[in-house]
Amino acid sequence: MSTYDVIIIGAGPGGYVCAIRCAQLGLKTAVVEGRDTLGGTCLNVGCIPSKALLHASHSLHEAQHNFPKMGLKGKSPSVDWKQMLAYKDEVVEGNTKGIEFLFKKNKVDWLKGWGSIPAAGQVKVGDEVHEAKNIIIATGSEPSDLPGVEVDEKVVVTSTGALELGKVPRKMVVIGAGVIGLELGSVYARLGAEVTVVEFLDAITPGMDAEVQKTLQRILKKQGLNFVMGAAVQGTQATKTKAKVTYKLRKDDSEHVLDTDVVLLATGRKPFTDGLGLQALGVDMAPRGQVKVGRDWQTNVKGLYAIGDAIDGPMLAHKAEDEGMAVAEQVAGKHGHVNYGIIPGVIYTTPEVASVGETEQTLKDTGRDYKVGKFNFMGNARAKANFAGEGFVKILADKNTDRILGAHIIGPSAGELIHEICVAMEFGASAEDLALTCHAHPTYSEAVREAALACGDGPIHM
Ligand SMILES: Cc1cc2nc3c(=O)[nH]c(=O)nc-3n(C[C@H](O)[C@H](O)[C@H](O)COP(=O)(O)OP(=O)(O)OC[C@H]3O[C@@H](n4cnc5c(N)ncnc54)[C@H](O)[C@@H]3O)c2cc1C
Numbered sequence: 001m002s003t004y005d006v007i008i009i010g011a012g013p014g015g016y017v018c019a020i021r022c023a024q025l026g027l028k029t030a031v032v033e034g035r036d037t038l039g040g041t042c043l044n045v046g047c048i049p050s051k052a053l054l055h056a057s058h059s060l061h062e063a064q065h066n067f068p069k070m071g072l073k074g075k076s077p078s079v080d081w082k083q084m085l086a087y088k089d090e091v092v093e094g095n096t097k098g099i100e101f102l103f104k105k106n107k108v109d110w111l112k113g114w115g116s117i118p119a120a121g122q123v124k125v126g127d128e129v130h131e132a133k134n135i136i137i138a139t140g141s142e143p144s145d146l147p148g149v150e151v152d153e154k155v156v157v158t159s160t161g162a163l164e165l166g167k168v169p170r171k172m173v174v175i176g177a178g179v180i181g182l183e184l185g186s187v188y189a190r191l192g193a194e195v196t197v198v199e200f201l202d203a204i205t206p207g208m209d210a211e212v213q214k215t216l217q218r219i220l221k222k223q224g225l226n227f228v229m230g231a232a233v234q235g236t237q238a239t240k241t242k243a244k245v246t247y248k249l250r251k252d253d254s255e256h257v258l259d260t261d262v263v264l265l266a267t268g269r270k271p272f273t274d275g276l277g278l279q280a281l282g283v284d285m286a287p288r289g290q291v292k293v294g295r296d297w298q299t300n301v302k303g304l305y306a307i308g309d310a311i312d313g314p315m316l317a318h319k320a321e322d323e324g325m326a327v328a329e330q331v332a333g334k335h336g337h338v339n340y341g342i343i344p345g346v347i348y349t350t351p352e353v354a355s356v357g358e359t360e361q362t363l364k365d366t367g368r369d370y371k372v373g374k375f376n377f378m379g380n381a382r383a384k385a386n387f388a389g390e391g392f393v394k395i396l397a398d399k400n401t402d403r404i405l406g407a408h409i410i411g412p413s414a415g416e417l418i419h420e421i422c423v424a425m426e427f428g429a430s431a432e433d434l435a436l437t438c439h440a441h442p443t444y445s446e447a448v449r450e451a452a453l454a455c456g457d458g459p460i461h462m
Pocket of ligand 1 (some may be wrong): 140
C-alpha cells in the first residue's frame with residue numbers, strides 16, 4: 001500500500017492539471033486513469049481530435065473556395081480520409097504523450113487502471129489499495145443517450161464514433177444543434193456529406209446570444225448544412241450501412257423520416273461516476289448525476305473533492321482545468337478560486353463563435369440597464385482581406401457605469417479575441433477602457449475596440 005497527499009481519479013484536463021499543480025505545491029500526488037493514454041475526453045476523443053478535423057476540413061474549404069480568388073490556381077486537393085484520420089491520431093498522440101512527459105517531470109505517479117473509493121481516504125486500483133489524505137474525483141462525462149436511439153458507434157454514433165468513421169458518409173443526420181453537433185456536422189459538410197441537423201428547440205446552441213444564434217445558423221445554412229428545427233426525434237432504425245431517423249415536428253405533431261448513412265447523436269453529455277462506489281460512501285449527488293460540492297469543491301465526505309464535468313457547470317475543458325488548479329491550491333492550504341462569471345465558451349465552426357458573461361436575455365431577466373456596442377467585421381480591413389467579413393463583435397456594458405458585463409463574437413478568430421474581453425472583465429474594466437487602448441492595425445482585434453467605441457461615442461469604421 002502506498003500513501004499520497006492527493007490521489008486524483010481521472011486524467012482529463014481537470015485531473016491532470018490538478019495533479020501538476022498539486023506536485024508543484026509540494027504534495028505527493030498520484031493520478032488514476034483507466035484509459036491507455038492520459039488527457040481524458042478532451043485530448044483523446046474531444047477538443048483536440050475534433051479541432052484537428054476542423055482544421056483539416058477548413059483548409060480544404062479554403063483551397064476550394066478562396067485560393068482561386070487570390071490567384072492561387074491549380075487542382076484543389078482531394079480528400080484522403082485515411083491520411084486525415086492518421087493526422088488527427090498523430091495530433092492526439094503528441095498531446096497525450098506530452099501529459100505523460102509532464103507527469104514524469106513533476107513526479108506525478110500514474111496508477112494505471114480503473115479506480116474506486118472503498119472507504120474515505122482510500123483508492124482501490126486493481127487489487128491494490130492506496131491511502132490518500134485527499135481524493136479528487138475528476139472522472140468527467142460520457143455522451144447522453146436518447147430513448148429510441150441505439151448507438152453502435154458505426155452507423156449510429158456519438159462524437160467518439162464520429163471521430164473515426166470508416167469513410168466520409170454521403171449523408172449524415174446530426175441529432176442536436178449544440179456545439180459538438182455543429183462542429184462535427186461542419187467537418188463532414190466540408191468534406192462533402194449532405195448534413196441535416198435535427199434540433200428539438202427552435203434555436204441552435206441554447207443559451208447563446210440570440211443574434212449570434214441566428215447569424216451562425218444563417219451562415220451554416222449557406223455552407224450547406226440543413227436544419228430541421230422544433231423536431232423531437234422519436235428513434236432510429238439502423239442496418240449495417242444505413243439508418244432511418246424518425247422525428248415529429250412539435251408545431252403540428254406530423255411525423256417525418258430521414259434516410260441517412262450515419263446518425264450522429266449529439267444531445268449533450270452526462271457526468272460519469274460509475275464504479276467509484278459513491279453511493280456506498282454516502283456522497284450527495286444532484287438529480288442529474290453530478291457530484292455535489294461546496295465552494296471549496298469538497299463533497300459532504302471530508303477530504304473527498306470533485307471537479308470538471310463530474311460536477312455542475314458548463315462542460316468545458318478550461319472550466320475543468322481552472323477547478324483543477326483551484327482545488328489543488330485548496331488542498332495545499334491556499335485559497336483556490338474560480339470566477340464562474342467569466343468562463344468563455346467557444347464554437348470552432350467557421351466563423352468561430354465566442355461568448356463570455358451576460359447575454360442580453362440574462363440582463364433583461366434581471367432587469368439590469370445595459371447598452372450594446374456592436375461592430376461588424378465587414379468594417380475591419382484585415383477581415384475583409386481574408387474573406388472573413390461575416391459576423392460581428394457585440395459588447396454589453398452597464399448603462400450607468402459602462403462596466404463590461406458580457407461579449408458575444410461571431411467572426412474570424414473569435415475564440416482568441418474573446419480573451420481580451422475576459423481579461424478586461426477580470427479587471428472590472430469599462431468599455432471606455434478597451435476603447436482607449438491602442439490596438440495594432442490591421443488586426444481582427446480592432447473590431448473589439450470598435451465595439452467598445454460603439455458603447456460610447458461611436459465606432460470609426462462603420
Ligand atoms: C467531441 C467533443 C469536443 C469537445 N470540444 C471541446 C472544446 O473545444 N473546448 C472545451 O472546452 N471542451 C470541449 N469538450 C468538452 C471537454 O472535453 C470536457 O469538458 C473535458 O474533457 C472535461 O474534463 P474532465 O477532466 O472533467 O473529464 P474528462 O476529460 O472526461 O476525463 C475524465 C477521465 O477520467 C477517466 N476515468 C473515469 N472514471 C475513472 C475511474 N473510475 N478510474 C480511472 N479513470 C477514470 C476517464 O477515462 C477519462 O480519461 C468537447 C467534448 C467532446 C466530446
